[in-house]
Amino acid sequence: MAKSLSIRRAVLGALALFVAGAIGSPAAAQFSLPAFGDRAEPVDPFQSRPGLAPPPESVGGTPTQPLRTERAIDPRQPQPSRSQYAPNVAQAPRVAQRDVPYERRDDAPSYRTANNGAPNQPAASNGPANRPRSDNPFGENPDPLLAAQPIARVGPEVILVADVLGPVNQQLASRLRDGIIKPHEVDREREKLIRLAINNLIDQKLVVTVARRELPPEAIPKIEKSMNEQFDKSQLKNLFEQAKVSTTHELDEMLKQSGSSLARQRKMYFERSIMQEWIRREVNFEPEVTHDDMLAYYRDHADEFAIKAQARWEELMVRFEEFPTKADAWRALADMGNRVWAREASFAQVAKEQSQGATASNGGARDWTTRGSHASAEMDQALFTLPVGQMSKIIEGPTGFHIVRVVERKEDSKRPFVEAQVDIRETIKKQKTDRAIKEYLLKLRANIPVWTIFDGPPQELAEAGAAGTPIR
Missing domain, CATH: 1.10.4030 (Triger factor/SurA peptide-binding fold)
Known part of the structure; x- marks a missing residue:
């Protein structure tokens, strides 16, 4: 031995x-x-994105109050006093005398980089993590x-x-x-x-x-x-x-x-x-492969034939990088939302003229999105809880503020056996x-x-x- x-x-x-x-x-x-x-290791295509605000208690409904989004506290930033986020109503200047659903807030915190204005630079180091790998x-x-x-x-x-x-x-x-x-x-x-x-x-x-x-x-x-x-x-x-x-x-x-x-x-x-x-x-x-074989597979593998809900939607969006502060970005998007709400212009027209989203030139129209596939959990929640045709409140995402409206939605469903049986037969055969x-x-x-x-x-x-x- x-x-x-x-x-x-x-x-x-x-x-x-x-x-x-x-x-x-x-x-x-x-x-x-x-x-x-x-065998390559699977790679997760969706990366977690830091800085997302937690979803509001209610996303649905016609917005009549300004959105007070709770934001994660960054210990590297000087913390503002309560008055910066919630000023006395009597002291806060009113831009418009009429009631509008999207308030042009002046109290949103200033937009800063992680280093208070200085661009993030990679740490200069000659340690093992920065040496060429052999x-x-x-x-x-x-x-x-x-x-x-x-x-x-x-x-x-x-x-x-x-x-x-x-x-x-x-x-x-x-x-x-x-x-x-x-x-x-x-x-x-x-x-x-x-x-x-x-x-x-x-x-x-x-x-x-x-x-x-x-x-x-x-x-x-x-x-x-x-x-x-x-x-x-x-x-x-x-x-x-x-x-x-x-x-x-x-x-x-x-x-x-x-x-x-x-x-x-x-x-x-x-x-x-x-x-x-x-x-x-x-x-x-x-x-x-018998018919009973296929029925048993369809029954025992129900998750494979589940179809998640999908939504087709449109968006108004402003990017933080295009404004000096988040307050300025908020006010710009609030003006867009109020134009649509007051029927001064259509959603598509406002998107083409003012929105900074990826599909602004197409009137803000977005294609079908599957539940759970959006990088922002709050956006995903809005897309699948808002009544069809109703505009959301202002939502903060990783790169900007958004207002969304669902045009059409397909709820959770299951692929019929008649459609799936060809694939089931091939799977069982293999x-x-x-x-x-x-x-x-x-x-x-x-x-x-x-x-x-x-x-x-x-x-x-x-x-x-x-x-x-x-x-x-």
């Missing part, structure tokens, strides 16, 4: 050094290889002979270190460069990617082993010739473009720097093609096919010995029996 662990540690340690050198090379940084099982945390001078070492075995087929270096190098360098992982996380990420690459290659080798065993011997050279011709037509051109070279010799040298080679790329393409065609021969890709492929591969694993570097020295394969040792 001690000998087994020492061999495993030695090979993994050497693999780490080899991976390091490939990642650190300039060629690896600019050349991408096809990767097995690469793609080579492992050191240099790797041993190229390690590429020929076995890392897994599937029956008579051997998986070498070089078979996984390309995908692992490419993915590690990319994730380091993009900041998905940190240098101290590389060891753990490397082992995870190695395990994933080996697992994918094991499935591929299992199918290739069976195909070589059952195909007539004279058929293999013909298939290889056909696959090489397809590789030259469909793959070689892309490899030349990615590597930015013009000869096969230059391409081969470039591939070798990242742990692969042109011959290995051809071999992997041949084996992937064999795997795909052989599985299609062994697995039913058109499984039966699930059944994937399950059949998995069962087929498991059957192969039960009959073909499998060894990986994570299981112990190769000589232990004989002790594992004909069933082999599954990868963990």
